[in-house]
Amino acid sequence: MRDPDDHYAALGVDPAATREEIREAWRFHLTAFHPDRFRDPTQRSRAEEITKAANAAWQVLGDTGRRRRYDLRRGDGDGAAPVQAPPAPRMRELPCPSCATRSRVPDAGGRVVQLACPGCGDTFPAMIGARCVGRPRLDKRWLGLRYQAVFADEEGRLSTVEFRRLPVELALTEGERLSIVFHARRARPVYAILHGAGLDLGWRVR
Numbered sequence: 001m002r003d004p005d006d007h008y009a010a011l012g013v014d015p016a017a018t019r020e021e022i023r024e025a026w027r028f029h030l031t032a033f034h035p036d037r038f039r040d041p042t043q044r045s046r047a048e049e050i051t052k053a054a055n056a057a058w059q060v061l062g063d064t065g066r067r068r069r070y071d072l073r074r075g076d077g078d079g080a081a082p083v084q085a086p087p088a089p090r091m092r093e094l095p096c097p098s099c100a101t102r103s104r105v106p107d108a109g110g111r112v113v114q115l116a117c118p119g120c121g122d123t124f125p126a127m128i129g130a131r132c133v134g135r136p137r138l139d140k141r142w143l144g145l146r147y148q149a150v151f152a153d154e155e156g157r158l159s160t161v162e163f164r165r166l167p168v169e170l171a172l173t174e175g176e177r178l179s180i181v182f183h184a185r186r187a188r189p190v191y192a193i194l195h196g197a198g199l200d201l202g203w204r205v206r
């Protein structure tokens with residue numbers, strides 16, 4: 001569990017991050033986790049917590065003097081650089097497309113991996129921790145409308161995911177970190193999960 005008062009963790013930035021990097025992370029959290037994006041009451045209240053924590057973090061880390069005092073406290077006030085724990089692999093919480101059981105899996109840097117559900121035993125593909133590129137494009141087909149969204153993995157390889165329907169709240173904006181859970185047997189997306197600040201909030205998609 002992360003320390004609720006860890007302002008760096010609240011914004012998902014390194015303690016050595018520049019003020020500009022911190023500001024960008026703060027703005028990202030305000031957009032990506034705007035409570036109006038979540039209709040589900042539980043998700044909405046989690047989104048409210050995330051934006052509240054992000055604002056609290058920016059109030060401290062965005063102010064040079066306050067940040068210095070905060071860093072000193074983190075380092076037990078001895079003036080030395082804060083001791084950093086080795087970075088733990090980021091875990092993502094993803095629902096099973098068949099039974100919705102959630103499991104925690106390590107981030108795959110945007111690659112597609114095969115997962116096994118601990119609940120029902122189904123295996124299903126999931127693209128874990130991909131970065132959204134641009135905005136989804138609406139495509140008219142003879143079968144109807146399709147949204148084409150482009151995602152990048154950490155090596156910059158692009159892949160396109162097709163959605164029949166996207167919830168309006170799932171705006172999919174540039175730079176957002178997402179995982180897409182696919183149907184166990186058919187190659188179509190079932191869940192889109194947005195990642196930030198150690199929390200994963202998802203939508204059912206088609």
Ligand SMILES: [Zn+2]
Binds near residue numbers: 121
């Ligand atoms: Zn399952």
